[in-house]
Amino acid sequence: MELTINWYIALSAILFSLGALGVLLRRNAIIVFMSIEMMLNAANLAFVAFARHLGDLDGQVLVFFVITVAAAEVAVGLALIVTIFRSKKSINIDEINLMKG
Amino acid sequence: MGSGPEVIIFILMALVSIAAAVMMLQSRNAVHSALWLVLNFTAIAVLYVLLNAPFIAMVQITVYAGAIMVLFLFVIMLLGAEQLQAMTGVHGSERYHRAVAIVLVVLLVGGFGYLVTLGGIGSGGETAVIDASPVALGLRLFEGYVLPFEVTGVLLLAAIIGVAVFTRRKKKEA
16 A cells, blocks of 8 residues: 555544534633644644655745744633633633623 | 555554544543643654654654643643533534534545545655755755744744733732
């Protein structure tokens, strides 16, 4: 059997779908956040797979930037969750409805 | 992109990462979820090694499985949020979310199937293994992506300031 890029793209699609499922189905804000990380990871895997397939380093450089931005995003997001938890004593995303018109 | 042992490693790591992802989604305890996610990230790091990206694999383990997940665990334990869970049953919005999720999965898998069968990904010749050492990666980063690199630095600074502002306790509140 030959290991082609299709296998990696398939795995990436599956992981992305699982992350999307987590975002849509879970109510715990922290778990939703972890699901978003998993989706970013699936995209990274696709980037690296294409970098390998096309013989180009640019894909790996892009993964670099994605990881950096993800780190910044996690810091800000978790700070938001901490702040929300302080004021509402809950991180259930169904109860966070201050912006509801 | 390889055969023989690489296929076995790929299948093993793919199964581990999918299983870890499923366990992360369905586990009741947020700390368990975080640990399953670490396993998922580690399995993907092994795949990066297979894909001729050793430096990215190391960054994945130190930054993702290390720093980011420690931050997650820290916040979970700080809030005592490990048991906070959906206490209610299925209500209206959740049913709607489930439908959207199923549609999304079907679209994604269908799109992948289309790409493989008609779009032509994966066809075409195999490219040679290129030099992906940290030196080559750094050269590429600083020769072609200096401006994005600087912008990323500004973004990180903005994130630091943002986090400090968010979590600062106002004197009147205390």
